[in-house]
Amino acid sequence: xxxxxxxxxxxxxxFGLVKGVGFDSRRAIGNPLQAxxxxxMRGVDELIFLDVRATLEGRGPDFALIDDLADExxxxxxxxxxxxxxxxxxxxxxxxxxxVAINTGLIECPGLVRDAADQxxxxxxxxxxxxxxxxxxxxxxxxxxxxxxTGRDLVEVAVEAExxxxxxxxVTSADADGTLGGYDLESxxxxxxxxxxxxxxxxxxxxxxxxxxxxxxxxxxxxxxxxFHFTEQTPLEGRRHIGAAGYPVRx
Amino acid sequence: MARVAVVxxxxxxxxxxxxxxSQCGAQAYLAHDATDIKTADKIVLPGxxxxxxxxxxxxxxxxxxxxADAVLAEQVPFLGICLGMQLLARSSEEGGAxxxxxxxxxxxxxxxxxxxxxxxxxxxxxVDHDESSPILAGIPTRTDFYFVHSYHLECSExxxxxxxxxxxxxxxxxxxxxxxxxxxxxxxxxxxxGLRLLANFLAVTx
Amino acid sequence: xxxxxxxxxxxxxxxxxxxxxxTKPDILFDDDQVCSACRNFASREDVDWDIRKRQLLEIVExxxxxxxxxxxxIVPVSxxxxxxxxxxxxxxxxxNPLCVTATTDHLTDxxxxxxxxxxxxxxxxxxxxxxxxxxxxLNRVALEQVGDISWPEHVSIFTSPxxxxxxxxxxxxxWGENPQHEYGGPATASSDQTLTRRWLEEFGxxxxxxxxxxxxxxxxxxRHLLEYTYPSDTQLRDVGVTGIFxxxxxxxxxxxxxxxxxxxxxxxxxxVIEGSLVTYENLDNAQTGIxxxxxxxxxxxxxxTDLACMQVRRDRISRADAVKLVKMHDGxxxxxxxxxxxxxVLGPIGMTLDEFQSVCDRFTNKRLxxxxxxxVPVRDxxxxxxxxxxxxxx
Numbered sequence: 001x002x003x004x005x006x007x008x009x010x011x012x013x014x015f016g017l018v019k020g021v022g023f024d025s026r027r028a029i030g031n032p033l034q035a036x037x038x039x040x041m042r043g044v045d046e047l048i049f050l051d052v053r054a055t056l057e058g059r060g061p062d063f064a065l066i067d068d069l070a071d072e073x074x075x076x077x078x079x080x081x082x083x084x085x086x087x088x089x090x091x092x093x094x095x096x097x098x099x100v101a102i103n104t105g106l107i108e109c110p111g112l113v114r115d116a117a118d119q120x121x122x123x124x125x126x127x128x129x130x131x132x133x134x135x136x137x138x139x140x141x142x143x144x145x146x147x148x149x150t151g152r153d154l155v156e157v158a159v160e161a162e163x164x165x166x167x168x169x170x171v172t173s174a175d176a177d178g179t180l181g182g183y184d185l186e187s188x189x190x191x192x193x194x195x196x197x198x199x200x201x202x203x204x205x206x207x208x209x210x211x212x213x214x215x216x217x218x219x220x221x222x223x224x225x226x227x228f229h230f231t232e233q234t235p236l237e238g239r240r241h242i243g244a245a246g247y248p249v250r251x
Numbered sequence: 252m253a254r255v256a257v258v259x260x261x262x263x264x265x266x267x268x269x270x271x272x273s274q275c276g277a278q279a280y281l282a283h284d285a286t287d288i289k290t291a292d293k294i295v296l297p298g299x300x301x302x303x304x305x306x307x308x309x310x311x312x313x314x315x316x317x318x319a320d321a322v323l324a325e326q327v328p329f330l331g332i333c334l335g336m337q338l339l340a341r342s343s344e345e346g347g348a349x350x351x352x353x354x355x356x357x358x359x360x361x362x363x364x365x366x367x368x369x370x371x372x373x374x375x376x377x378v379d380h381d382e383s384s385p386i387l388a389g390i391p392t393r394t395d396f397y398f399v400h401s402y403h404l405e406c407s408e409x410x411x412x413x414x415x416x417x418x419x420x421x422x423x424x425x426x427x428x429x430x431x432x433x434x435x436x437x438x439x440x441x442x443x444x445g446l447r448l449l450a451n452f453l454a455v456t457x
Numbered sequence: 458x459x460x461x462x463x464x465x466x467x468x469x470x471x472x473x474x475x476x477x478x479x480t481k482p483d484i485l486f487d488d489d490q491v492c493s494a495c496r497n498f499a500s501r502e503d504v505d506w507d508i509r510k511r512q513l514l515e516i517v518e519x520x521x522x523x524x525x526x527x528x529x530x531i532v533p534v535s536x537x538x539x540x541x542x543x544x545x546x547x548x549x550x551x552x553n554p555l556c557v558t559a560t561t562d563h564l565t566d567x568x569x570x571x572x573x574x575x576x577x578x579x580x581x582x583x584x585x586x587x588x589x590x591x592x593x594x595l596n597r598v599a600l601e602q603v604g605d606i607s608w609p610e611h612v613s614i615f616t617s618p619x620x621x622x623x624x625x626x627x628x629x630x631x632w633g634e635n636p637q638h639e640y641g642g643p644a645t646a647s648s649d650q651t652l653t654r655r656w657l658e659e660f661g662x663x664x665x666x667x668x669x670x671x672x673x674x675x676x677x678x679x680r681h682l683l684e685y686t687y688p689s690d691t692q693l694r695d696v697g698v699t700g701i702f703x704x705x706x707x708x709x710x711x712x713x714x715x716x717x718x719x720x721x722x723x724x725x726x727x728x729v730i731e732g733s734l735v736t737y738e739n740l741d742n743a744q745t746g747i748x749x750x751x752x753x754x755x756x757x758x759x760x761x762t763d764l765a766c767m768q769v770r771r772d773r774i775s776r777a778d779a780v781k782l783v784k785m786h787d788g789x790x791x792x793x794x795x796x797x798x799x800x801x802v803l804g805p806i807g808m809t810l811d812e813f814q815s816v817c818d819r820f821t822n823k824r825l826x827x828x829x830x831x832x833v834p835v836r837d838x839x840x841x842x843x844x845x846x847x848x849x850x851x
Binding site: 014016027028029030031037038041042064065068072228229234 | 467469479480481482483484485602603604605664665666667670671755756757819820822823824825832
C-alpha cells in the first residue's frame with residue numbers, strides 16, 4: 001500500500017531557516033544543513049524547502065544554495081520560492097530538487113505550470129497555494145508570502161492547476177501557520193474533493209492528532225514546520241501515531 | 252572501481268544518482284556522447300519528465316545507437332531509473348509521436364487509479380518480489396521505495412517483470428532481462444535499501 | 458554543479474545597541490533594530506531581586522532534605538568560574554549540594570586544577586566519564602553530521618546530573634545561567650514542575666537530534682549510550698525531579714563571577730583565549746575552539762561577539778570598541794586552543810586536517826562571507842574568512 005507521508009518543511013530567508021506565525025517569519029532558527037542532516041538521520045519521508053522571500057525580493061531561486069543543500073540531502077526534496085519561468089524549474093531540478101513548488105507563479109505566470117509539466121512531467125510540479133481568511137470571512141488565495149490577496153477561490157485555482165498538469169497540490173493556511181493549533185481542515189477538504197491529484201496539508205500542525213485530522217479530511221500527505229522545530233515531537237513519532245490510527249506508514 | 256556512465260540528457264537531477272553511485276563505490280560520471288558510453292563498464296539511464304522530450308533529447312544527442320550497441324550487443328549492464336525504465340518500452344501513450352528504445356516488449360500507459368487512489372503515484376510503496384533476482388538481493392520483499400510517476404510500464408513478457416507494487420491494482424516496479432534492468436522507483440532517494448539495490452547493480456557482470 | 462546566482466550579497470543587520478547579528482538563532486530584532494537579548498537585559502532593571510531571592514529560598518526549602526538522608530540538591534558543574542560562583546552562593550545558603558561533573562572529552566590541565574580547587578570549597582563531588590572511545594566517535598559523527606563537535610558533551614552535561622537525580626532520589630537540580638535569561642526553570646512553574654523529556658528538547662539546545670539517532674553509525678551500539686540516556690518521564694515523576702536556574706534569582710554577571718571565583722583559588726589563562734575576549738572561561742576542553750569556530754561559520758559570530766555584547770550591555774565597553782574587538786578576535790581558524798594544537802584535538806577523534814577543512818566548508822554559510830566569482834569564500838592574510846559586513850552600513 002502507498003504509505004502516508006509526513007513532510008517536514010524548512011523555510012529559508014536571508015541567511016538561514018526561519019519560522020514565524022501567520023507567515024510573519026522573522027525568527028531565525030538555525031542552519032539548514034544541520035536541519036537536513038538531522039532529518040536524514042531519522043529517515044523522514046520527504047522534505048520541502050521554501051525560500052520565502054524570493055518573489056518579494058524580486059529574485060529567482062538561489063541555485064547555489066539549493067545545490068549545496070541538495071548535495072547533503074538523500075531524501076526526496078521539493079523546492080520552492082521565486083519560481084517564475086521554465087528555466088527556474090529546469091535549474092532547480094538540475095541542482096538537485098526532485099519536485100518544484102510554484103506559488104506566486106501559479107497566479108502571476110499563466111502558462112508556467114502547463115509548460116513545465118509538458119517539459120518535465122506532472123510529477124515534478126507541486127502547485128503551492130496559500131490561503132487566508134479575509135476580514136469579511138471569505139477564504140481566498142494569497143500570493144507573495146501571504147501579503148497579496150488575489151481574491152480568487154482556492155478550489156478554482158487548485159482545479160486549474162490540476163488541469164494545467166500539476167502533480168500535487170500543497171495547501172497552506174497562512175493564518176494557521178506556526179500556531180500549532182491544527183490545520184485548516186475545511187480548505188483541505190474542499191480541495192481534496194475537487195481534484196484527483198494528491199493533496200498535501202500544510203500550516204498549523206501542532207500534534208500528530210492534527211495529522212490524523214488532515215488525512216481524514218482527504219489529504220494524502222501532511223507537512224509540518226513549527227511542530228518539529230519547537231516541540232519535542234519527531235516525524236517518526238508522527239508516523240507511529242498515524243499508523244496506530246489505521247493509515248499505512250513506512251516501518 | 253567500475254566506471255559507471257550516467258546518461259545526462261539535460262532533463263533532470265543527475266547529482267543524486269551520481270552521489271548515490273559514488274557512495275556505493277563506483278566511479279560514476281556523466282555521459283553526453285558516444286565516447287562516454289563506449290568507455291563505460293556499466294550504464295545508468297535516469298529520467299524524470301516526459302517520454303517524448305526524453306526520446307527527442309536522446310536522438311538529438313545521438314545516444315540511441317551507442318546505447319543499443321553497448322547494452323544489447325556487448326551486454327554492458329544497464330539500469331534505467333523511473334522514466335529511464337519507461338524508455339525501455341516500444342511506445343508510450345504519453346505525448347504520442349515517439350517510440351521508445353524498444354528493448355523490451357512493453358508499452359507505457361497512464362496509471363488508472365483505483366477508488367481512493369490519486370495519480371501521480373507519489374510516495375513510498377512496497378516492492379513485492381520472489382527474492383530470486385540478483386538486483387534485489389538482500390532486500391526483503393515488501394520493502395518500501397520512493398515512487399513518483401503518472402505512467403507505468405506494461406510488459407508483454409511476464410518473465411521480465413521482477414517486481415511489482417500494489418497501486419492501481421499492481422504496477423511494474425522492476426523489470427529485467429539478462430543484464431538489462433529497469434526500476435520505476437528512485438533508488439537514489441530510497442535511502443538504505445535504495446543504496447543496496449545500486450550496489451547489487453554494480454555487482455552484476457556480463 | 459553550481460549555477461551563477463543573480464542575488465546580490467545581502468547585508469547582515471546588527472543590533473544597534475550590542476553587536477549581535479540577526480543570524481543568531483532565536484534572536485528577534487524589534488522595529489528599532491534592537492535585539493531581544495538587549496531588551497531582556499534592560500528589563501532586569503525592573504526586577505525586584507529581593508522577591509527573587511525569597512522565591513529562591515522558598516524553592517530551596519521545599520526541596521532540601523529535611524532529615525539529612527540525602528543531599529539537598531544536585532549542582533551540575535564543570536569546575537569553571539560559574540560553578541565556583543554557584544557553589545559559593547549555595548554554601549552561603551547553608552545547603553549540602555552534590556556536585557556532578559560530566560568530564561569533557563579533552564580535559565585540560567588547568568581544567569583539572571580548577572575542578573580540584575572547586576572541591577576544596579567543601580562539597581561532595583562525583584565525576585562521570587563516559588567511555589572515551591565511544592565519545593570520540595560520537596564527537597566526530599556530531600561534527601560531520603550537524604557541525605557541532607560539542608554536541609555529545611552537551612548531551613552528557615544535561616543527562617548525567619539528571620540520571621544522578623533519579624538514582625539518588627534528589628529532586629532539585631540547580632543550574633547556573635539560563636541562555637534565555639528570563640526563565641527560572643521548571644520549579645518556578647505554577648503547575649506541573651517536573652522536568653520532562655519535552656523540556657529537555659525545548660531548552661537543551663540539542664538541535665533536534667537525539668543520541669538514539671546515532672545508533673548504527675560507525676559501530677555505535679545502543680549499549681554504548683547508557684550514560685547518555687535521559688531518564689523516562691515516569692522515572693522523573695517518581696522522584697519529582699525539577700530544576701532552577703540560579704541566574705534568574707541572582708543578578709548574574711560572568712565577569713563578576715570570575716572575580717569571586719578567582720578570589721577563591723580559581724585559575725585563569727595568562728592571556729586572552731583564542732577566539733575569545735577573556736581569560737576566565739571555557740578552560741576545560743580543548744575542543745571548544747572548534748565548537749566556537751563552527752558557530753562562526755554557520756551564523757557569523759563566535760565567542761568574542763557573545764562576550765562583547767555582554768559587556769556593552771553593562772556599559773563596560775562602548776559599542777564602537779565592541780565592533781573593533783570582535784573584528785580582531787572573532788572567527789579565527791582554531792589553529793590552537795589553550796595552546797593545544799588543532800592536530801592534537803583532531804587526532805584522537807580520527808580526523809585529518811583536510812577532512813576537518815572540508816567539514817568546515819560544508820557548514821559555512823556562504824551568504825555571510827565574501828566569496829569569489831565561483832562562490833568560494835575568500836580568505837584574508839591569516840587564512841580566515843571575511844564577513845560581508847562587520848557592522849550596519851549607516
